[in-house]
Amino acid sequence: MPTDMLSEERTASRTTLALAVHATDSITARGVEQYFRAFEDIEVQEPGREMDAEVLLVIAGEVTDEVIDRMGWVAQRSRVGGMRIVLVASDIDDWKLVRAFDHGLVCFMMRSTATLAEVRDTVLASRAGRTELPGSIIRSLIDRMQSAQQGVFAPCGPDSAPDAFSPREIDVLRLLADGWDTVEVACRLNYSERTIKSVITHMMSRLGLRNRSHAIAHAIRSGVL
Template sequence: MEKIAVINLSRDPLARTGLVHTLWSGWGTEVVEEADPAQADMIVLLAGVVTDEEITWLERVGRHPGRVRPVVLVADHITEEQVGRAVGCGLRGFLFRQSATPLRVGEVVDAVRRGEPDFPDALVVSLLRQIRAIRHTILEPIDHASQKLTTREVEVLKLIADGCNTKEVSDKLGYSERTIKGIIRGVVHRLRLRNRTHAVAFALRAGFI
């Protein structure tokens, strides 16, 4: 059974209690004592507005001899620079607290346990921007002739990259939500991508948005 340390660095003393109950009850995990994260296979960190002190804590605790211990962070806000640092010391999943329902937290933890990072689209875009800034001169060129996006597809993915949900994209472009979902599915299927996040990542890396 996977051992998880749930660390509460937020100002809400009840936040950890609810999350511990969620992870114990439905996701086949064992929650270890908060004071002993070294015994855990994964860390779930609760925070408000992420500070540099918390990132430094992650850099110290997230690393494990011989490997980096995966971390899921639930917070109100994190800067682009902090995201880059946190990924370097184990961050593999992130949830904004306003969307951190028990089910969604469990889904993110379960995905990270399976080795599948889970981030909001906006953070994926932030990470990719950093990667492009550092590695743009050595990234392999993409064959745009065989992997083009239409103007409508670019418009949809750009709004998703800006943090819009399906309804907001629908309202801004004047299409139905069903049409927006169809456009996203079409891109994912045609380019053999995994999901909408992967589609946004592709569009950014290829220079479409």
């Protein structure tokens, strides 16, 4: 079973969510940590214990290579498995977004419009497996894929071919890319939630994908979204 699904089962019984905060400036980091410490259902990890977090919240202006590298460094050392990353930033280019997916990104929020309350809701929703990406971000990636002839966004290898995904998997991925959770996807496709989770689990296991956002990125690079 993929790490993403195992992590959901492990964290379902926890009463508090272990959260680590990384911001590109210390004032923002302290303010956000103080905000989240006021909630009993969230346990903010102390500096140096980021690897014990279920969710890593990253707040930045410009998403630089250093920001992406920090995500990867924490994710690679995660002690919980399947760490989810929520990124709040001014913008992000396509290449860095794909790299962030590979490190465990599940949600991206625009810093100019996101409130702390909305960030908290997104952090909690990410624990349940919800993927949230602005439509403009998805559209940009799709447009890049459709116009690219070669390079990083071009399909590569047998598992990147469009026929690596079944029609039902593509339907599920399209709805996940729109931000729907598994319950909502099941309702829209007229399946049970168990069936949707089974589709996702089988797809991630077959293609070696780490989480749902990684699956979305893989599908975009394969040209099926």
